Amino acid sequence: MKTKKFILALCAVVVATGCVTKKTYDTEVQKEDAYAALSQKLSGELSSAQAQVTRLQNELKVTMVNEILFPEGGWTLSRKGEETLSKIAPTLSNLPGQQVVVQGFTDDEPIGPALKSRFPSNLELSSARADNVAHFLTSKGVPQNSISAQGFGEARPVASNTTREGKAKNRRVEIVISAASRP
Secondary structure, X not given: OHHHHHHHHHHHHHHHHHOOOHHHHHHHHHHHHHHHHHHHHHHHHOOOOOOEEEEEOOEEEEEEEHHHHOOOOOOOOOHHHHHHHHHHHHHXXXXXXXEEEEEEEOOOOOOOHHHHOOOOOHHHHHHHHXXXXXXXXXXXXXXXXXXXXXXOOOOOOOOXXXXXXXXXXXXXXXXXXXXXXXX
């Protein structure tokens, strides 16, 4: 009899500690629904040639290769880049409680002589690209207090830098949308 009571008590403890509150569950479901809706909306705004929208746990990532946003070797947005970003800016400007982080990346090719005086390395070039995307998005209504920019240079490649195609995939900008962290 004691063993039976002990097992029941143990089961009660396991069940109680393994559960989440209804409020926590509802918040997570609401967040997941919001990301699903946002993913669908962004996917509808952009063609697959312009960008790839990926849902990850607790965030959404929009990946755009540089040729869509910048002229080759450039850091200021092209007209096509502005048009592409203009399509998603209204969605990004209406995301209460969300943080938007613009991340810039390059391939592993060293900076050429024409850019060397302005950008000593790929890190500075990728930062300038991320900054320009963030500035453009804020000019289109994305709140400044919800957006930031980071450059990673050739770090974090998504493809091999030994082929032209791989290098093209590594030259990209990612816009990562996630819940704003609380101080």
